[in-house]
Amino acid sequence: MRALLLALLFSFVALRPARAQTPQSDPVDALIRRVVNAVNDLRYTDAIREGRELLSAASSLRPQQEIRLRFALAAAYFPEAEGVQSPDTAVMQFERVLRIAPDAELPAVFAWSGLDSLFTIARARAPLAAVIRPNVDSFALRGDSASPLIPVVASRPVRFRLSTRRIGGAEVTHSESSTPSARAELSLRAVDGGRVLLESGEYELLLTAVDPERGDTVRNVSRLRVEGAAPALTPVPMLDGARIRPETLTPHPWRIAAVGGVMSLATFVIADGMRATGRIATESTADSRAGLVGLSILGATGWAIWADRAGTDAEAVRLNAADRAVHEQKVTAVTKENARRLAAHRVTVQLIGGGR
């Protein structure tokens, strides 16, 4: 419907002999110029009628076109001639302008003291607004560098924060913040903190403006299309806790005594219990050397109890340190390689929708 309306307007402009026709490639600009001319010719009713017709297709207008059109409409709603002034409607147009361009100034062509004052009032009353105003539509971005600076403006001093969120995703990744100011230049990053922030896909570009004095916040959302596959990163190895040995020694004398005692006793038991049962048993004696071994085990047990003291297990400490050093080397190597891959990560960022 809007397209049909615009088509009718364009054909109307083309067929009608223009009074002050200037070379214009964009027919919408010509239509806006007609509204401006109507204001200059004091034909406010015509200006308002034609301007509102154009605004009915406002989503098809470029921001600068809409701004100029709304300024013209505001001037038509609040002319110098008393009796036909409609200040509330004019202020409403100013507020819409300030939402699109928080730093907009009233064009000199419409300026007069009353309208200047009204615009000042509108600026003071307007809710907080912040917009992104990129200089380019697309740019290349490497992992080891920031993007070209992206200008951002707000209707009053704010703290800006530029973030991205993958379409359909929940995680918001912050790229850069600013100190309080009405204007700032922020940049995007494809990589930060060892993570890939931008890879192939569509993203929302979020500009958050926080007024630190009044405490109000506004968020402007536009869209990005990113081309560039994320690099394959090697997972950083974790230190296996099961490989770390206890470094403190706890004495267990009773346990040692039990083990050694049972083993010593077992020596005597098998030496006698596993002997042959016939003539060999009756005509010979058990091997006395079993006693030597049994007593040796008892002696070893006593020494082990004496030696089993609380303290630091130096060997465990040394081996753990060696394990940790090996692990650190692996982590360093993986981190370095991942950093190299991240630094080489390259994406092309295209801004596909202005924030409104």
Add this chain to the structure above:
Amino acid sequence: MRQALLIAIVFITTGCGSALGQRVRAMQSPVHASFSAEIHDARSFADSVGTIAPTSSALISLDFALQPVERNGIGIAGRLIGLGADAPGFAEGSILLGSRRFAVDLGLGSRTGPDPDKPDENPYDILFPFAKIGVRSRLNLGQSPLSVQFRAARHAGVGSNEFDSNFGAPDAAGWAGETSVSWTRPGSPFTASLGYRIERFQAYRIEQELSALTVGVGMVFGRR
């Protein structure tokens, strides 16, 4: 001479392997592997028509085991005892169910035993295959480099032996038990042991008893 050569090989291997052993030990392998060579100063008796008198002999034993340290699992083990035509010979292989601390020992093996025709002259001439079931355990004595081992098994003859006689079925059977204490050099795989082994064997109702003081060296890999 051959015994001395074998012991020399084991010593050289142990010494050269200590650096390797350290690295392997540092890996904190959950698998415990041990290789050892022992000299058995053996005293043997054979029940026969003659006088019961002990016979002394020196036997060589080669032993290996590979099994989980702490968690239960399946391990393997094998052993050769003997050396020389007149000495008892013994070979066995086992599946170990459990851990190094305690495992059930299921195995097959063969042992030389008496010729029933001439048990006095040929006490170790016939090969008797056997199956065995037993237990084995190796426990550390605290944080010290000492550990103690225990093995006990029941042997039962299986299959047929090579001797066809008029003495009926051999009904081979026996028991074997062993304890030892080992010292493992801290930070290296080198280990030395002192132990006692006794074995009772019977075939064709002829009993034999073999007891030995064992002294061995070897290597141990994996966690203590």
